[in-house]
Structures are given as C-alpha cells and as structure tokens.
Amino acid sequence: MTELAEHPPVLDQVLRRIEDRRDDLVALTQDLIRFPTVNPPGEAYRPCAEYLGERLRRRGFEVTYVRAEGSPGDCDAYPRINMIARREGSRPGPCVHFNGHIDVVEPGQGWTLDPFAGTLKDGRVWGRGACDMKGGLASAVIAVEALLDSGIDLPGAIEISGTVDEESGGYGGVAYLAERGWFSRPRVDHVIIPEPLNVDRVCIGHRGVWWAEIETKGRIAHGSMPFLGDSAIRHMSALLGRIESELYPALARRHSDMPVVPEGARQSTLNINSVHGGQAEGFEGLPSPLVADSCRMIIDRRFLIEESLEDVRAEVGEILTSLKTERPGFDYVLRELFSVAPSMADRDGPVATAAARAVRRVLGREPQFVCSPGTYDQKHVDRIGKLRDCIAYGPGVLDLAHQPDEWVGVDDMVAAAKVMALAAHSLLTGRV
Numbered sequence: 001m002t003e004l005a006e007h008p009p010v011l012d013q014v015l016r017r018i019e020d021r022r023d024d025l026v027a028l029t030q031d032l033i034r035f036p037t038v039n040p041p042g043e044a045y046r047p048c049a050e051y052l053g054e055r056l057r058r059r060g061f062e063v064t065y066v067r068a069e070g071s072p073g074d075c076d077a078y079p080r081i082n083m084i085a086r087r088e089g090s091r092p093g094p095c096v097h098f099n100g101h102i103d104v105v106e107p108g109q110g111w112t113l114d115p116f117a118g119t120l121k122d123g124r125v126w127g128r129g130a131c132d133m134k135g136g137l138a139s140a141v142i143a144v145e146a147l148l149d150s151g152i153d154l155p156g157a158i159e160i161s162g163t164v165d166e167e168s169g170g171y172g173g174v175a176y177l178a179e180r181g182w183f184s185r186p187r188v189d190h191v192i193i194p195e196p197l198n199v200d201r202v203c204i205g206h207r208g209v210w211w212a213e214i215e216t217k218g219r220i221a222h223g224s225m226p227f228l229g230d231s232a233i234r235h236m237s238a239l240l241g242r243i244e245s246e247l248y249p250a251l252a253r254r255h256s257d258m259p260v261v262p263e264g265a266r267q268s269t270l271n272i273n274s275v276h277g278g279q280a281e282g283f284e285g286l287p288s289p290l291v292a293d294s295c296r297m298i299i300d301r302r303f304l305i306e307e308s309l310e311d312v313r314a315e316v317g318e319i320l321t322s323l324k325t326e327r328p329g330f331d332y333v334l335r336e337l338f339s340v341a342p343s344m345a346d347r348d349g350p351v352a353t354a355a356a357r358a359v360r361r362v363l364g365r366e367p368q369f370v371c372s373p374g375t376y377d378q379k380h381v382d383r384i385g386k387l388r389d390c391i392a393y394g395p396g397v398l399d400l401a402h403q404p405d406e407w408v409g410v411d412d413m414v415a416a417a418k419v420m421a422l423a424a425h426s427l428l429t430g431r432v
C-alpha cells in the first residue's frame with residue numbers, strides 16, 4: 001500500500017474542516033494583528049495573551065498565564081505575560097506543543113496600509129506581525145481546533161503557547177518558561193514553532209550568533225599636530241583592513257551541512273554593525289580639532305554548527321593579538337555583548353519527519369529542509385529545555401518579516417494549518 005492509501009478518511013474530514021474555517025482563520029489573524037504588541041516596549045501583551053487563552057479555555061484547554069517577573073523590560077506598565085494552554089487526550093501519550101510569539105517589531109516607515117488594522121485584501125491579511133508570526137499562530141490554533149472537533153481519539157496532550165519578547169531575545173518568553181520546565185520532558189515531547197519559513201519548508205534550526213564590541217585606544221592631541229597623539233581611528237582602520245583581507249575570505253570559504261536559506265547565509269557571516277570614533281561634533285556642527293583617543297566598533301558574527309563559539313572568538317582574537325605585536329601603539333578592549341549557540345534538530349527526528357510527510361500530503365510537493373539565517377526561540381527549547389525535537393514550520397514569506405506592508409497569504413495559512421493538524425495527529429497517535 002502506498003502512504004497516501006493509508007491516510008484514514010477521518011483525516012480527510014479534518015482537512016475539510018480546516019478548509020471550512022477559512023473565514024475563522026482570517027478573523028483570528030486579524031484579531032491578533034489588532035493587538036499592537038510592539039516590542040520594545042512590550043505593548044498590549046496582556047490583552048493579546050488573554051484573548052488567545054480565553055478562546056482556548058472555551059475549547060477545554062487548561063490555561064495558565066505566566067508573567068516573567070524580573071525579566072528585561074518587565075514592569076507594571078509592560079508586564080511580560082505568557083499564555084500556555086494544555087489539553088489532555090484520552091490516555092497518556094506524547095505531548096505536541098505549538099509555540100508562537102505574540103510580540104511584533106515596530107511598524108517603522110513606508111506603510112501604505114494601517115499596520116494594526118488587519119486588512120483583508122487580495123487573498124492576504126496585511127499588518128505588522130501578519131507573517132511574523134500571528135498568521136502562523138492562528139493557523140496552529142485552527143489546526144488544533146479542527147483536530148479536536150473531528151472527534152478522533154487522541155492520546156497524549158496538545159499544548160499551544162503564546163509567548164512574548166521573541167524579537168528581543170526571548171528572555172521574558174520561551175527562555176523564562178524553559179527555565180521553569182515548561183519546555184522539557186516529560187511535559188513536552190515535540191515542538192512546532194510556526195515562524196514564517198514558507199509553507200513547503202521544514203526549518204530544523206538556525207545559525208549561532210556572537211556580538212562583540214571592540215574599542216581601539218589612542219592618545220588625544222591637537223588636530224593640527226596629530227603626530228603628537230595616536231589616532232584610535234587609524235588603529236581601527238588597520239583592524240578593518242585585516243578583517244577585510246583575512247577574515248572575510250576565510251568565512252566565505254567555510255561550508256556547512258546546515259541547509260541555511262537564503263543561499264548567501266549558508267556560510268559564516270560577519271556584519272560590521274557600527275563604527276564610532278573620535279569626539280562628537282561641537283555646537284553648530286563644528287568639528288573638535290582633536291586626535292581620536294577612542295574608536296568603537298560593534299560586530300555581528302553568525303556562525304555554523306561546525307564552528308564553536310571558542311573558534312569564533314579566537315579568530316578575531318588572533319587578528320587583535322597580531323596587530324598588537326606588529327603595530328606600534330595598538331591597544332584594544334573587546335567586550336562580548338551576546339551569544340547564542342547554533343541549533344539543529346535531526347532531520348530524521350519525529351517532528352521533522354511528521355511535518356515533511358504532511359507537506360507532501362497537503363501540498364503534493366517535496367518539502368525542503370532548511371535552517372534559518374537568524375535565531376528564534378528554538379535556541380531556548382534546545383539549550384534550556386534540552387528538547388531537541390523542535391522545528392519551525394509555518395505560513396508566510398520569510399523575506400516579508402519586519403518589512404513595511406507585511407502580509408500573509410490566506411491560502412498559505414490554510415495549507416499550513418492542514419500540515420500542522422496532520423503532523424500533530426501522527427505525532428500523537430504514532431500513525432502515519
């Protein structure tokens with residue numbers, strides 16, 4: 001028998017139910033967009049979390065709200081409110097958890113539509129967070145509701161969470177919850193995060209991050225006699241020269257087993273976020289006639305599963321040490337600002353396999369396994385929760401995230417909801 005022939009008719013019913021709920025899916029996405037959950041500062045978290053939580057409570061979920069007290073940004077004006085809903089099945093079994101972040105980045109300039117109206121136009125829902133990732137969260141809710149309404153006997157448990165602060169690192173969201181056991185066995189076994197990675201892609205992980213600030217030191221002197229001082233900007237320029245001639249070519253040569261998309265990110269990358277050197281201009285923009293005694297640069301290094309954080313540090317450290325020996329007067333301070341380890345789930349693991357099979361079934365296409373160029377909450381599930389069976393799968397075009405006139409396609413949301421329902425069914429029942 002083929003895989004398709006084994007597909008029980010009751011699952012076709014689930015798929016039809018999702019199709020029938022297209023309007024409900026659109027309305028839910030619109031409602032979520034209308035909560036302006038802008039982060040920072042963390043606007044409207046409570047009403048958005050409660051809106052989701054109350055909907056799920058009415059469907060028989062046990063709902064818990066967890067405020068991430070003491071996490072960055074948490075205060076009475078902007079409480080970090082997370083919602084976790086759990087529904088037990090007919091008997092013990094695995095738990096499938098759908099996690100979506102409810103925060104969005106600020107709308108910024110360039111919108112032709114109201115970013116918080118949730119306009120439906122041309123088969124798309126528009127607004128800040130439409131694709132990243134309220135459309136995905138709404139699809140997961142509809143998927144689960146359709147599965148429950150079908151009356152299929154489901155063992156185990158289903159969880160849906162709406163968490164905060166993903167856009168600022170997830171400390172008041174998934175990290176906070178993971179530290180308290182919400183994303184670990186035996187409570188949870190499989191996690192699907194409906195981030196916008198495109199509807200036929202199964203995202204198994206992301207690259208690592210290392211942010212650092214490097215300051216070169218100089219000696220201040222009168223600008224008319226620079227030879228009496230020592231310019232921190234010239235020292236920085238020497239460092240930039242070495243990065244350009246040595247580090248960039250080395251990074252470009254490095255290849256990865258990680259299927260990162262887009263193609264340009266399938267290697268180590270380094271962005272120079274900013275360089276600030278010398279004294280600020282004085283009144284009316286008149287320059288201060290001084291030799292720069294300090295120059296600071298912020299770097300953003302993204303690294304691969306094949307590299308360790310130690311290697312990444314050492315590579316920059318070696319350039320700095322060699323400049324220090326070769327270049328008279330070269331002195332620096334390096335401050336590490338932030339780091340995240342790369343994360344990659346097993347592409348033959350249960351959740352990736354179940355999602356891939358569901359993509360084939362629903363879309364009739366071979367799914368692509370990908371990794372994300374940037375990080376998302378999978379890092380906390382993996383590192384803190386010690387749960388490796390986690391993927392990102394959801395509707396929406398990755399490139400539209402954080403852009404003006406963000407949208408999510410209604411057909412894509414419906415398809416993603418179907419994939420999520422089939423994947424959850426197979427993970428819970430162990431049936432293909």
Ligand SMILES: [Zn+2]
Pocket residue numbers: 101132133166195196376
């Ligand atoms: Zn996101």
